[in-house]
Amino acid sequence: MWPGAVRGDPRTMPIIEVNGLRKAYGGRPVVDGVAFAVEEGEVFGILGPNGAGKTTTVECVEGLREPDAGAVRVAGLDPRGDRDELTGILGVQLQESELQEKLTVREALELYSAFYPDPADWRELAERLGLTGKLTTRFGRLSGGQKQRLFIALALVGRPRVVVLDELTTGLDPRARRDTWKLIEEIRDSGVTVLLVTHFMEEAQRLCDRIAVFRQGRVAALDTPAGLIRRSAGSTVISFAPSRPLDDGELTGLPEATTFERRDGRVTVHGTDTTVNAVISLLARHQITAHQLRVVDSTLDDAFLQLTEDQED
Numbered sequence: 001m002w003p004g005a006v007r008g009d010p011r012t013m014p015i016i017e018v019n020g021l022r023k024a025y026g027g028r029p030v031v032d033g034v035a036f037a038v039e040e041g042e043v044f045g046i047l048g049p050n051g052a053g054k055t056t057t058v059e060c061v062e063g064l065r066e067p068d069a070g071a072v073r074v075a076g077l078d079p080r081g082d083r084d085e086l087t088g089i090l091g092v093q094l095q096e097s098e099l100q101e102k103l104t105v106r107e108a109l110e111l112y113s114a115f116y117p118d119p120a121d122w123r124e125l126a127e128r129l130g131l132t133g134k135l136t137t138r139f140g141r142l143s144g145g146q147k148q149r150l151f152i153a154l155a156l157v158g159r160p161r162v163v164v165l166d167e168l169t170t171g172l173d174p175r176a177r178r179d180t181w182k183l184i185e186e187i188r189d190s191g192v193t194v195l196l197v198t199h200f201m202e203e204a205q206r207l208c209d210r211i212a213v214f215r216q217g218r219v220a221a222l223d224t225p226a227g228l229i230r231r232s233a234g235s236t237v238i239s240f241a242p243s244r245p246l247d248d249g250e251l252t253g254l255p256e257a258t259t260f261e262r263r264d265g266r267v268t269v270h271g272t273d274t275t276v277n278a279v280i281s282l283l284a285r286h287q288i289t290a291h292q293l294r295v296v297d298s299t300l301d302d303a304f305l306q307l308t309e310d311q312e313d
Helices: 054-062 105-113 122-128 144-156 174-189 201-207 225-231 248-252 273-285 300-308
Strands: 016-025 028-038 043-047 069-074 090-093 162-166 193-197 210-215 218-223 236-242 259-263 266-271 290-296
Touching: 016 054, 028 054, 028 069, 028 218, 043 054, 043 201, 054 069, 054 162, 054 193, 090 144, 105 122, 105 144, 122 144, 144 162, 144 174, 174 193, 174 201, 193 201, 201 300, 210 225, 210 300, 218 225, 218 300, 225 300, 236 273, 248 259, 266 273, 273 290
Parallel strands: 043 193, 043 210, 090 162, 162 193
Antiparallel strands: 016 028, 016 069, 210 218, 236 266, 236 290, 259 266
């Protein structure tokens, strides 16, 4: 368990509540009636194209920006009116974060620890995040992945109940990104609530318990990753090379199949999970072997594109 983490009960009242949130710049609404609730102990994802209102919404949750209308509560606190108290329970990793280049990892951890009356043991955090060997390294000499680990440590050093991670893995190589995902899973397992803003569909699908998809300043959909995928119009595709000829009439009669095609000795069928089961049964009845069988399901990318297809850049 992470230092100072307290496991939450998902059946308790939401730890983050956003209702009717509105924010405009120059008369143009950027956030237009956003509402959602985050349960304690979950990873709640926020997805959306650039300009969809994600960062503005999160900044209102953090108390960095004042909404024009609506209400935001974090553990019952008003992020603006109760800012001092909120800093004791909310950890933040901003979309763009920097430290003094000459500041060492140890100095940064000690400095941030001094901001809290009962901080976590920064040495333990450094060990858990693989920073022990970098304590004397200056910030400017850290790699991108090491900087992100340091920012996670700084967000956790105050023993927060909620941590906001905004575009956490942008710019990281695939290995560093996957290592960071493991860290987020450990943080979630310790009971800390995570509000995650991301552009990576794979990241959201792996980490998030639920996702709010933003579109033009509003929440276009809110569901589990699997639920969002089920909503999409994307199809399941099964393709194979049959060991012997298969009659077209058999393929056109498959349940829920939308199209099929033959190319270079392969058969490709578009449909649903039901179609896949029917194809397998059909092949078994005719004692046909499916060589190089591939099944590709709809993905979170499909759902995201469908929900945000007319979002302006």
